[in-house]
Amino acid sequence: MRNNYLKKFMFLFAVLLLSQAIHAQSGSISGKVVDENNAPLPGATVLISGTTIAGAADANGNYKIAGVKAGSYTLTASFIGYTSQPKTVTVGAGALTVNFNMQPSSKSLNEIVVIGYGTVKKKDLTGSITTVSSKDFQTGNITSPEQLIAGKVAGVSITSNGGAPGAGSTIRIRGGASLSASNDPLIVVDGVQLSNDAIPGSPSPLTLINPNDIETFTVLKDASATAIYGSRASNGVIIITTKKGVVGKPVINLNTQVSVSTLAREAQVLTGDQLRAYVKANGNAAFQALLGNANTDWQKEIYQTAVSNDNNLSVSGGLKNMPYRVSVGYLDQKGILRTGYLNRASAAINLSPRLLDNHLKIDINLKGSQSKARFANQDAIGAAVSFDPTKPVLSGNNNYGGYYEYLDAGSASGLRQLAPRNPVGLLEQKFDKSDVLRSIGNAQVDYKFHFLPDLHANVNFGYDASQGKGTIVIPETAASSYYRFKDANNVLHSGVNNQYRTDILNTTFEAYLNYAKDLKSINSRIDAVAGYAYYDYATKNYNYPDLTTDGTVVSQPNFPFDKPQHRLLSYYARLNYTFDDKYLLTGTIRRDGSSRFSPTNRYAVFPSGAFAWKIKEESFLKDSKVLSDLKLRVGYGVTGQQDAIDNYAYTSYYALSSQTASYQLGNNFYQLYRPSAYDPNRKWEQSATTNVGFDYGFLNNRITGSIDAYYKTTKDLIAPVNVSAGAGFSNIIVTNVGSMTNKGIEAAINAQIVRSSTVTWDVALNATYNVNKVTKLTFVNDPNSTGLATGGISGGTGNNVERFYVGQPRGVFYVYQQVYGSDGKPLDNVYVDRNNDGVINDKDLYLYKQPDPKYILGFSSNVRYKKFNLAVVMRANLGNYAYNNVFSNTGTRNNILNPLQFLNNGSTNVLESGIIGANDKNVLSDYYVQNASFLKMDNASLGYNFGNIFSSKAQLSISGNVQNVFVITKYKGVDPEVNGGIDNNIYPRPRTYVLGLNLKF
Secondary structure (H helix, E strand, C coil): CHHHHHHHHHHHHHHHHHHHHHHHCCEEEEEEEECCCCCECCCCEEEECCCCCEEECCCCCEEEEEEECCEEEEEEEEECCEEEEEEEEEECCEEEECCEECCECCCCCCCEEEECCEEEEHHHCCCCEEEEEHHHCCCCCCCCHHHHHCCCCCCEEEEECCCCCCCCEEEEECCCCCCCCCCCCEEEECCEECCCCCCCCCCCHHHHCCHHHEEEEEEECCHHHHHHHHHHCCCCEEEEEECCCCCCCCEEEEEEEEEEEECCCCCCECCHHHHHHHHHHHCCHHHHCCCCCCCCCHHHHHECCEEEEEEEEEEEEEECCEEEEEEEEEEEEECCECCCEEEEEEEEEEECCEECCCCEEEEEEEEEEEEEEECCCCHHHHHHHHCCCCCCCECCCCHHHHECCCECCCCCCCECCCCCCCHHHHHHCCEEEEEEEEEEEEEEEEEECCCCCCEEEEEEEEEEEEEEEEEEEECCCCHHHCCCEECCCCCEECCEEEEEEEEEEEEEEEEEEEEEEEEHHHCEEEEEEEEEEEEEEEEEEECCCEECCCCCEEECCCCCEECCEEEEEEEEEEEEEEECCCEEEEEEEEEEEECCCCCCCCEEEEEEEEEEEEHHHCCCCCCCCCEEEEEEEEEEEEEEECCCCCCCCCCCCEEECCHHHCEEECCEEECCEEECCCCCCCCCEEEEEEEEEEEEEECCCCEEEEEEEEEEEEEEEEEEEECCCCCCCCCEEEEEEEEEEEEEEEEEEEEEEEECCCEEEEEEEEEEEEEEEEEECCCCCCCCCCCEEEEECCCCCCCEEEEECCCCCCCEEEEECEEECCCCCEEEEEECCCCCCCCCCHHHCEEECCCCCCEEEEEEEEEEECCEEEEEEEEEEECCEEEEHHHHHHCCHHHHEECCCEECCCECCHHHHCCCCCCCCHHHEHHHEEECCEEEEEEEEEEEEEEEECCCCEEEEEEEEEEEEEEEECCCCCCCCCHHHEECCCCCCCEEEEEEEEEEC
16 A cells, blocks of 8 residues: 555656656747848748747847747847748757848838739739838827828828817829819728718718727829729829738737827918008098907917827737737827817727638628717807907997907897807807717628638628717807897797718628639749629718707608618729749739719720739849839729719709799799709710839838839719700709810839948828819800809809810819009000900909829928937929919908908908008909919928837837928918818918827836
8 A cells, every 4th residue: 555655656756757758848949030221120920830929029129938849949030111030940948049130122122012902913903003100100299090191192182171179181193083073082991991071070971090000001002002992093093901910929019109280370460559550551431430449369269278188098909810900099089170079989899710720711801989079169260360450359338248249230130240259159158069989890701721822712791880979959049059049939040950870881891702822833923803882871961950049940851751772782903923923914904883974874894904923133234233112013903983973873864943932822832842953874984094013122222212104094984064054854864974184194213321330210102193174065166155163162153263165274263364554563454455455354254273283293201310310201282383372362442341341350461562452353353373382391290219128028109290391482471271272261280399208008
């Protein structure tokens, strides 16, 4: 018995010794990952090949992998843009140090680029495609994703829609291709194609996506690259990829920043003293009697210094075969226009399980956000320019909320009609609030067949759901809505108490097969894709009655709600063929059907083809030490357009007339249904683009870049035309009537000017030359046609200052030619009689300048010295003009000395021009079309990386940033960067100072 106990004890002791031996034979691997300049590569991955065991480099490039069993392994370091570096190591007991000094992979030529329905190495691209990754993004107070790449991509113009919180931007790729249809590019987020439709209650749909979750932007510019998206790709494609997790221990990242925004520049208007002097010099006794004693700067009264903060937290890592990333964010942004703000809470989850020995890959992306906003009343901007500065903010009594207003005892409301309202009252007495929810998500499954690993099946289910709702409340005491409705008992009802709501659900289903195979026997490779896609865009608009503050109905909607909906059905295929790793061919075809067109014209086919030649790989250049890359690209393709087109306008329908078009029977007025104009033969806009480009690199790719020339023709332009009288329809029909061209040259160059162990200096410059021309606008050529009027302005009634005109750029200004005196000042109501008929009328209007820039420039510089980093981003537009509607509307004597017997303020140009403005031609003078070319420093930032803190458990970095640093321009308005070319009291873009902190565990 005793021997049995002894045997058991000896066995247990042996097991303990063995376990200790095994434990003693496990070790760890640590080291540092640096680049070719011995600078750390934060985020680099070090993986034990054949396993999921890995470590990620911290801010100083240090990594560690613990608990590695004894044995020999292949250790591989990888980082985007650098050649993966494998090393064979032997792990024993204790710690093993393995360092990696990584080299650029021909300046990212082996980088994987996301394209439509797949990926490709950058060196194998045949189309005009640019990728911008997170390390090159704009920094600072960025609230909308597209602002991350402003000034970064040749051929891409991103213009902020103003300085309001979350205002978003207007994006144009190679100038756009349409007149009346949408010029917005298609945006794809993690495989979900977004609609370009607005979401009520949101300043911009993209604002609901947190920029901190984005990893890369890929911009597809030419038709050979975009044609795979067919029906929505006429204006280019932007593919957004969000950040994903990496296998390894959890990494916690906290990013927080505080920003202070100020008004960069006021509109130049008269001070109280200047107005008094002007009225005394030019006005009669009646006007002089209207002067007050105040010196109110109304712009200072409506603008404020706005303090905002943006906080983001993410956790990423990997559990066995499932990388993950979870993030949350909260933005509290105040506007420089008082009362305005935007609060956005966001969350995102990315799961990427890899199953069945990596044969099954699943990517699940979920993003959600809620924004709560109060929209400041932007009518206050124009009112602050126009309101009499000799009057005080408050009246001294409680009428109209206590705010000073121009009164008229003879009017029903007691207010002077057509006089501007108190700017502060407009802000403080309007409560325009919204609550918007949005969620974007998809599950993409990629299965590599076991019996044929070269064949993949990919299925993508996606959705984009949103709900926008809000309320608009104006108290009954507010002058802006004081007199709205009198009931049968002659009781006055005032104010506003309205609501709105829209629900949107867009769904995506895509399925495709991908076959990729190296054919070594013939030194070739093929990569083929064939698939099917279905998209459903459904909206439900709730129509509520128009109410006064006390709930009295002013008007009822015709229907409680409407449900516009349209669908797209697509079949597509692409074949990439590579021979000898030097000659590349790409062919794509897509057949799209849209419910927005009649069955006769519902489907269209969009083909494309491209060829690329890697000239550097030829024997006569392969050994060149100076030239490190040279590739020729040639492509042609056709894309389509159906965005921003009415869903059911191809079929006959009746619509209820407006209340202003009612029929009287006795004492009652009735709205009747009447036929609306329609075109059953309307079809797709189609754009055909030819592109020729070169990609180049010098000195081991320390200097890289590309040059592209393109020519785009768009036919079957969808535009409004007049319907002959007596047709029985409304007088406008939207149909295929025109054509236009876009042509241009793009160039981009990136250079590392200084490269050493302590200092690096990288610069990037891009330049775009683009001109467009309308080539057809009517069914039959009409030499007397004056084109299509566009570009509505304030001042007068129904005035337009731009034209779509055959042979001219899109939206060219159409104005009178101003005559100037010997002193260089414009003469009042004196214009050139261009047709010499002795009469100044609309036949003397002429085409003058264009709102679109001919040249767009972008410049970036990034200097790193030890732990410091200094970066700047600059942009320039050249050759663009803007119509200064503030000058034309306020800078005249008749505006200040208003014939309706009240005083307005005016822009300071009234002191220089002497224009009276008593005629309807003044607002159409070319005097107000001003050179709006500019050079802007968008961004300047300085950062410092403290490295490891808290006993090397965390890394800390801080940054300071200034946005909208300066503007150099000849333009006389507040800001020369004007969408559409008409400057009419745009919410000014603020100058913003940002302090940021990043903490990584």
